[in-house]
Ligand code: C2E
Ligand code: CA
């Protein structure tokens with residue numbers, strides 16, 4: 001499989017087989033659509049839709065993830081510029097920037113150049129950094145994040161709570177959004193500890209001036225709970241799965 005992926009990835013990129021799917025983010029109460037995350041899908045003519053779990057880890061180990069991330073950032077920037085020209089409602093879209101991207105010296109300038117070539121508004125493109133990126137060159141990461149924020153791009157910490165150094169990273173890195181990992185909303189919460197942790201994490205985040213997105217929320221009861229504790233946004237199947245552009249545009253018309 002790895003061999004197949006390596007043999008096909010470059011051609012697939014050139015041929016436009018990687019597609020941007022949009023997963024909406026909703027306000028917990030009121031159900032307004034207030035943003036989205038861009039997620040890649042590999043639409044392969046021979047093998048059909050390949051989910052990211054099957055190729056992202058391979059791209060991460062062979063470095064191709066940098067090309068894919070750039071492609072996604074460019075596509076989202078182009079889309080935001082197009083929506084603006086068409087006079088459509090503007091919703092911020094977040095893009096994943098993989099861990100190894102943060103080993104580059106001039107990542108912030110590289111990203112701003114890419115986005116500016118389409119003329120998209122910076123505040124409408126949010127960059128997601130996974131918690132795991134905080135283990136590498138921390139000083140470089142802090143520096144890059146500062147520069148990106150100075151250019152006006154909101155920064156979120158992705159999969160918060162899934163790794164090891166979460167609380168620590170909040171101290172050192174200037175962020176805008178905290179994305180609570182989906183694991184908090186899996187399994188049953190017999191002792192109620194899960195709810196306590198989520199509630200206190202939201203409170204902590206708010207005290208640090210961060211907005212909170214709860215990821216992977218599937219049930220009505222969880223939505224009500226999150227609304228009750230003031231969680232800012234929900235991204236999960238309860239509201240919507242990742243979807244192609246045309247469908248997302250209809251959602252925005254209806255719900256934003
Ligand atoms: P992620 O960044 O944590 O993205 C959220 C994942 O959770 C998505 O999986 C989404 O479809 C899934 N999800 C959202 N709500 C629910 C829910 O209610 N229930 C369940 N069971 N799942 C939910 P997806 O699209 O398969 O992506 C998996 C991972 O692949 C992403 O996790 C991200 O780490 C990576 N990925 C996807 N696109 C890109 C990309 O363009 N660049 C990079 N670097 N990584 C990407
Ligand atoms: Ca993400």
Ligand code: CA
Pocket residue numbers: 158159179181182215
């Ligand atoms: Ca995540």
